[in-house]
Amino acid sequence: MNIGEAAKASGVSAKMIRYYETTGLIPKAERRDSGYRDYSPADVHNLRFIRRARDMGFAVAEINELLGLWRDRSRHSADVKRIASAHVEQLSARIAAMEEMRSTLQTLIGCCAGDDRPDCPILADLEEPGVAVRPDAQARLRERAITNRRG
Amino acid sequence: MNIGEAAKASGVSAKMIRYYETTGLIPKAERRDSGYRDYSPADVHNLRFIRRARDMGFAVAEINELLGLWRDRSRHSADVKRIASAHVEQLSARIAAMEEMRSTLQTLIGCCAGDDRPDCPILADLEEPGVAVRPDAQARLRERAITNRRG
DNA sequence: ATGGGGCTTGCCATCATGGCAAGGTCAAGG
DNA sequence: CCTTGACCTTGCCATGATGGCAAGCCCCAT
Structure with a gap:
């Protein structure tokens, strides 16, 4: 799957997918012989998580934490709740x-x-x-x- | 009046006063022989207007318009009202x-x-x-x- | 005259995103 | 097979308002 297809499927622009890769939010994509990035459905799944979290107003740094917890099968839901609650506080202050x-x-x-x-x-x-x-x-x-x- | 004093008196940081000068929001300050900027009470008055408008969330471009109307003795209050109303709309959308x-x-x-x-x-x-x-x-x-x- | 604090300019960083440009790749149709 | 157009690559620049840092000059009070 090319980056453009992954972008359409995830709702994250190709530009931002590359950006997330350089900042380490997502791992470096596989490359084909041509140099094109190649994305799996699992990668798109990842990107949709990110997109959704952005839609809720989480900053990329917070999404990084959330992704870590998402992957961690021994996570404590309290940690997720704490991040989300802090974000709600921030939203409330700005509102x-x-x-x-x-x-x-x-x-x-x-x-x-x-x-x-x-x-x-x-x-x-x-x-x-x-x-x-x-x-x-x-x-x-x-x-x-x-x-x-x-x- | 030095920039630091003008900053304290207006509530606008010295850094931002210089920034507003480079972007043309305020005219270039008078300089003393030393090269120090010199501010009058009228300048501080100007800066307080800007500060207040920033506190209300107006972008610098909007403040530029507001300053123009402020100076224009033949302004129409409708123009000011339009700018303010548009900003309220924007605030409401974000909220x-x-x-x-x-x-x-x-x-x-x-x-x-x-x-x-x-x-x-x-x-x-x-x-x-x-x-x-x-x-x-x-x-x-x-x-x-x-x-x-x-x- | 000396020291500390204020001023100058200039550059870098933020944060997430878009745009542009020059060049390589791929797929479809002549 | 070759052309064409769409897509990909990297890299650089811009945004908006603000803070920080650094090197160097200035001013005032002791």
Whole structure:
């Protein structure tokens, strides 16, 4: 199986398959006389595992650990669970940070006329945080944003 | 004002101030005879705007647009609002993608004993999606989105 | 005048991915 | 058999925002 076929079958691009090989995430592929890499169904199975883990947001270093545990028949599921839990924590932290950004921006957007006049609470807040929108107005707007998405 | 003082006053690291200068986000700083960059309070004001916009997750290219509108006294607030709204959309998309990852992982984690035995639904799902857990969680992950960028 | 801290530039690294280019290989059809 | 087009190879460059390191110069206080 050529790298292009393996790519289609696994969902991992040929470019990334080569990259994973150079970084040691996957073993070096067999080569044919032509120099072409040759992949077995087992290799594709491996790649699909990687692809799936990437889809869940795991970093390559974490996937390396997961692959090790996957291969280790005497693994402890606690180790897998610990990696996954740490990743969930990381996801939660990033989600929270982005939600805070979004909330702030939605408040400001809700205060912006969005017409052809120059006055803009969004710019005003970037210039001097908290001056353009008083906290109580912010709180009201946040409530509306949550309960009624068209404020 | 030296770059270090400007950095402290603005919250932007000296390194990033130089970077913003090379990329043209901010104009080239005045230089003293020694070659040291010299910053005015207005420069710091500029940098704080940038810092704040970064805190809200705007990319540097977007901040460039925002700075242009900030300086333009004949701007239309609609243009600012459009940029901010687009960014909120982007944040929402990333948040949704990460929430789906988290949801899937939490389901799997909830099915994992987390002990010293090797059986692990997390690995099982990475190997063969949807076999270890209910099918509805599987359907969600099929949608794959761009998720790894910082907000 | 000396020492320590700040400034300069420049280069490297991150992380996962895409793109481009020059050249070799394979398979199908004339 | 030869051409053609699709595919493979390696290698280098770019991304985006940030940190680190290093060699060398500058400034101020003792």
